[in-house]
Structures are given as structure tokens and as C-alpha cells.
Amino acid sequence: MSARLKSDEAQKKQADRGCFQPCSIETGMRILGGKWTGSILWHLKDGPVRFNDLSRMIGGASKKMITERLRQLEAQGLVDRKVMQTSPVSVEYSLTDFGCSALGFLEKLRQWSETLPDQFSVAD
């Protein structure tokens, strides 16, 4: 993977768009900012996980949400989906290299969250 510098054209486009480059933070949050997105990726960090296991790990999310986020992450290349032709079928989800590249960020988030006073985990 080559280091990618922003082309002059890209910079110009951004400037044209209004000088406000949507900062990297915004871009990143658009991808990882879903309510369950981070949790899903995080629970895949130790290797492939099957759908229902994942669903159980993330207690608050409906299967529908798990599926939707998973599909999006797959389309974006962060997650790999592997169908095992057992009976009944089992499906394993795992992180791609790209997906793994987001783990550093998630680890930082986890660390930060651990320092939070209890009030935050309850309500705010």
C-alpha cells in the first residue's frame, strides 16, 4: 500500500467545495460512528465470529441492526463474510486487514471509556 498524498486536484476540489475541508474526524465518524459499528468491529478483533455469537455478544442490538451494519462494513471492505456449507449453514465474520487498521482507534476509545466515572455508563 503506497503512501497516498493528496493530489493537487483533490486539494483544489476541496477548496472549491468551500474551503471547509470536512475534517478527517468527520469522515472517520461517518464510517465508524454508527451506534453499533464500533462494537461489531471490536468483537471481531480476536478472530472469526459467527452471526448469532456476535448477536449475543452485543446484547442491545437487534439482529436487523447487526445485519445492516455488517453488510455495510462488508461493502466498505472492513469485514469479511465467509459462508460455511454445513447444515444448517454457519457464517463467519472476520476483520479484513483494513478492518484491523481501525483497531488502534477502537482500543483508544476503549481505554478512554474505561476512565469514565460511573455516571456515564448509566445515564447522561
Added chain:
Amino acid sequence: MSARLKSDEAQKKQADRGCFQPCSIETGMRILGGKWTGSILWHLKDGPVRFNDLSRMIGGASKKMITERLRQLEAQGLVDRKVMQTSPVSVEYSLTDFGCSALGFLEKLRQWSETLPDQFSVAD
């Protein structure tokens, strides 16, 4: 306010799911996961910024959203608000120590976002 009441059944189910401790990722995202939250904090990292300057830095966000997030972050102790009695008044926002503690996470997010192919910054 018509069918506002959740059925007992539904509440029970929710409670049941609540037994799964929401992982740290979820907690963190609830606080920092707003569409503009990260951007706001990030733009405060180099020192106090006045409201309208902040508003200008974050091109896509309405003043209402800036205000709302700022108020929330203030209530949560991440941001400090200082009113200068000039005329007309000017208001400076800055990060508290607690707010600064989130910068590591934001920096990781920024780094990760920089590695993204262009398609992500345009649309996805």
C-alpha cells in the same frame, strides 16, 4: 402523546438485554459519537476558540448543532465555557483536562481517516 407507553413485555425484554454490560465501545460512542462532537473537540485542541470561529471552522454544522453539542460537552465536563464581558460579548470554549483526555482517541481516528481512499471522503 398517544401510544407512548411501552408494553411491560417490551420493557422486560429491554431489561433482559440490559444484563449484557454495554461494552466500553458503546459507552464511549454514546459520548463522542455525535455527528459533530468529535470535530468540535478536535478544533478546540489548540486552545480557546470563540463560538463563531468554531462555527466557521466546522463548515457543515448549523449554529444550533454547535450550541447543542457544546452544551452537552460542557455538562459532561469535557468543555469549559468562558464569557468575556466585552461588547458585544464574546464567548470562549476550551477543553478541560477531561476533554483533553479524549484527544488521543481523536488523533487515532484522524490518523486512520487519512489512510482512507478518496471514495470514502466523497460518498459511500
Added chain:
DNA sequence: CGGGATCCTCAAAGATACTG
């Protein structure tokens, strides 16, 4: 300048039921 007050929209999320 730094907001507040209103009204509105729409995508994300949730509930529920069903299926190959």
C-alpha cells in the same frame, strides 16, 4: 456576537413476525 425558539425532515434504529 452568541445564541434561543420553532418547526420540520429523514435516516437510523427498534419491534415483531416469518423463512430457507
Added chain:
DNA sequence: CAGTATCTTTGAGGATCCCG
């Protein structure tokens, strides 16, 4: 087991006007 298919809700976010 691993999802679909619908329907409903909600609330974050946006648009607009106003104010001291």
C-alpha cells in the same frame, strides 16, 4: 442458523427567524 420483511418510532440534525 442466519438471516428477511415490514412497520413504527425517535430523535439527531437542519432550516429559519428572532433577540439582547
